[in-house]
Amino acid sequence: MTNSLIVWGVGTTRTLRVHWMLHELGIEYETKRIESRTGDTLSEEYTRINPKQKIPTLVDGDLVLSESFAILRHLRRLGELPYDDYQQSAAGLAAYDEWVSFILMELDATSLYVIRRHKDLPDIYGEAPAAVTSSLAYFDKMLRSVLPKLAADKPIWGSTFSELDILMTIALDWADVVGAGVPEPAKTYQATMHHRPAYQAAMKHNFRDLQIQTRPDQ
Numbered sequence: 336m337t338n339s340l341i342v343w344g345v346g347t348t349r350t351l352r353v354h355w356m357l358h359e360l361g362i363e364y365e366t367k368r369i370e371s372r373t374g375d376t377l378s379e380e381y382t383r384i385n386p387k388q389k390i391p392t393l394v395d396g397d398l399v400l401s402e403s404f405a406i407l408r409h410l411r412r413l414g415e416l417p418y419d420d421y422q423q424s425a426a427g428l429a430a431y432d433e434w435v436s437f438i439l440m441e442l443d444a445t446s447l448y449v450i451r452r453h454k455d456l457p458d459i460y461g462e463a464p465a466a467v468t469s470s471l472a473y474f475d476k477m478l479r480s481v482l483p484k485l486a487a488d489k490p491i492w493g494s495t496f497s498e499l500d501i502l503m504t505i506a507l508d509w510a511d512v513v514g515a516g517v518p519e520p521a522k523t524y525q526a527t528m529h530h531r532p533a534y535q536a537a538m539k540h541n542f543r544d545l546q547i548q549t550r551p552d553q
């Protein structure tokens with residue numbers, strides 16, 4: 336076992352990534368329930384921990400880690416998610432890098448986050464209807480490009496669940512929220528992931544007491 340872990344942040348899709356991984360691993364941790372856009376992230380105490388003033392942040396003893404994907408990787412090294420032979424092969428590792436780049440850059444940063452900023456948060460980031468429309472179309476094109484690589488009932492990388500499933504499922508959840516549309520087999524893949532007990536427990540933990548819609552059925 337490691338130091339006691341503290342996760343700062345709840346209530347966003349990026350904090351959900353971290354809570355989901357911790358629930359998958361069954362690692363106990365403490366949650367500091369600060370939220371985005373409430374002023375919580377601007378406090379002196381939190382700014383000392385994370386000068387970016389963003390959530391999530393993981394504190395693991397002397398290690399203070401921001402960036403949700405980096406946190407997922409660190410947690411995975413602490414826990415016991417198994418790797419299969421493919422996942423440890425050169426081809427598997429290359430495919431991993433390709434998936435991460437694709438989900439974080441093409442689906443998230445250049446599509447969903449642009450929509451989020453300019454559709455849902457125009458007071459902060461400005462109105463930009465053309466950017467929203469083109470990002471919706473771009474998301475659709477990018478997602479459709481990987482549909483042949485997705486199976487409805489299997490992890491996206493190799494044969495065992497990984498942090499890539501966390502990234503992909505939450506991207507698809509977010510696509511639902513912004514009305515981007517999720518075609519098959521991604522839709523059934525997403526539903527398969529939603530059945531994981533750790534996803535359900537993390538959803539409750541992350542969104543407890545918060546009026547945030549994360550899926551159309553919630």
Ligand SMILES: N[C@@H](CCC(=O)N[C@@H](CS)C(=O)NCC(=O)O)C(=O)O
Pocket residue numbers: 347348349350370371372373374376388389390391401402403404
């Ligand atoms: N790349 C970062 C992004 C973190 C991020 O943008 N967090 C947002 C919430 S989703 C935030 O904390 N914004 C500051 C605020 O709204 O107070 C990560 O993946 O952890």
